[in-house]
Amino acid sequence: MAPFNLPLVWLLGLAAIQPGLALGQALTPADAAASAALPAAGGSNANAAASAATTPDLTKAQAPGPGLPPAPAVTSAEEPSWFTMPGDDFHYLIGASASYNPEYAGARRMSAGLKPMWAASWGKWRLSSSGGAGLMGFGLESIGPGSGASRDLLRSEKLRLGLSLRLDNGRDSQAAAYTEGLPDVPRTVRLRFYASYVLTPEWQLSAAWSQDALGRQGGANFDVNLARRLFRSSSSELMAGLSLSASDSRYMRSYFGVPPDSPAAKRLGQSFEPGAGLNELGLSLSYIRALTPRWMFNANAGAMSLLGPAAASPLTERRYGYSLNMGIGYRN
Helix, strand or coil, X not given: CCCCCHHHHHHHHHHHHCCCCCCCCCCCHHHHHHHHCCCCCCHHHHHHHHHHHHCCCCCCCCCCCCCCCCCCCCCCCCCCHHHCCCCCCEEEEEEEEEEEEEXXXXXXXXXXXXXXXXXXXXXXXEEECCCHHHHHCCHHHHCCCCCEEEEEEEECCCEEEEEEEEEECCECHHHCHHHCCCCCECCEEEEEEEEEEECCCCEEEEEEEEEECCCCCCCEEEEEEEEEEEEECCCEXXXXXXXXXXXXXXXXXXXXXXXXXXXXXXXXXXXECCCCEEEEEEEXXXXXXXXXXXXXXXXXXXXXXXXXXXXXXXXXXXXXXEEEEEEEEEEC
């Protein structure tokens, strides 16, 4: 049996109300004369209804006249149409990103990489790899959840609160010569609470706290970020950000500490057991552009300076560093 077609039944019902008048058909002279011959009782109401029915709605696209192209719908100048993503629809992005970063925080040697990038969102739920989250939103919208699985718990015009889970790959100490002989940091899952507040249309303040959810030496981090929109058009945006991060003693010991009985302590000639404190100060510049309504491109440049126990660690070869990242993706 064919499925029940409600829109078709509705249209047939309209035809039953006005038999002989097809959908979209203009009134013939005879029809117009018949309408004019209706009783005068209630005529003012009928005229008002007819006037309302024939008044065009300028917020909607109008039907084209004979030989004329369709008129576009009126859109808000504040919402670039290429970046409009309706709330509860399912959206996805697939692409690739290239990066050029220090081998580890404080390393002198740089490492280049190319990896796939993906993201998906459905209403308040999001799932993304590193770099994919930024291309699923636009500008300030992308600040907050980060990579992993996330969900907004509270969202208003200015305030946004949410939770996320993401995979932390830890550290393979054999991957870099300078960390060789240190204990590996196991992979774990991090629980992250994020919040953001729109100070003005151009400024946004955001913060996040993350914790090793499995207790695998990952510790806890706290980050705060101040973002400023520098430029925005219908297809591109340029933003700058200033960030500050701090970590607890567990995180500091795992990534910047040197245990006394480790081979690395003998090689370096010293051990180091840091405590909690400031970790990093960062400055970033981010550019995003819609090449077409479906293809998105972004580029990021960042400069950072290690602080506190992280800067004092014997593992830190260079206190200052920089990073470059580019990505391109297709979005439905």
